Amino acid sequence: MYITKGKITQKFLTLTFKKTLKFKKAGYPGAICTFSGIVRDDKDKSGKKINYIEYKCYGSMAKTKMKEIYSAVKKKYAPDYLVMVHGTGKIKAGETSLFILVASQHSKQGLNAVKEIVKLIKTTVPIWKKEVFADGSYRWVE
Amino acid sequence: MPQLLFFGPLADITRCKKTKITGVKSTKELMDCLYNDFPELLQRKFKIAVNEKLVNQNTKLSESDVVALLPPFAGG
Structure with a gap:
């Protein structure tokens, strides 16, 4: 899964970590590196509070590009396990919009x-x- | 006839996300048409994709092509 509708859920994150810890393709991975993109509780320059962020995408092209990144990173870094997901739609402050895991x-x-x-x-x-x-x-x- | 897609702030300018366009045979002809109808597009930065591939030069268009106007990406 590369693009998902809505936020990236806690359940997804938990399951991904559990799966990664059980991954034994090349012995246990020595490192699990993650990045979580979280929507900030922010204001714009004029001080107006941001209620939520709405992510829009060109669905088919976005999936193709994510696949290309996945393949390129697999080839270049040969990770044991790789997960990358971007959320779309309404995502509120504190929720996860992007999650990357490289074992x-x-x-x-x-x-x-x-x-x-x-x-x-x-x-x-x-x-x-x-x-x-x-x-x-x-x-x-922009 | 080629299908035309607008995204993000560009869809706000054109007030549509998807349309079909007749009488254009290249991306240059298409853009001339769009700049004429929506001069505000001249002030905006964007890339053009034909069938999901970014094109930098004038590109011939066929009936089944899908052209997308893509403002600067802002994922993450």
């Missing part, structure tokens, strides 16, 4: 992979976010 033999390999995935997702996957304020007005983040 690898060594920390450097995992940390570098996570960093590269975040960068690639931000720059190559057609996803957009709209900050929606309490009064119903909104602003596209």
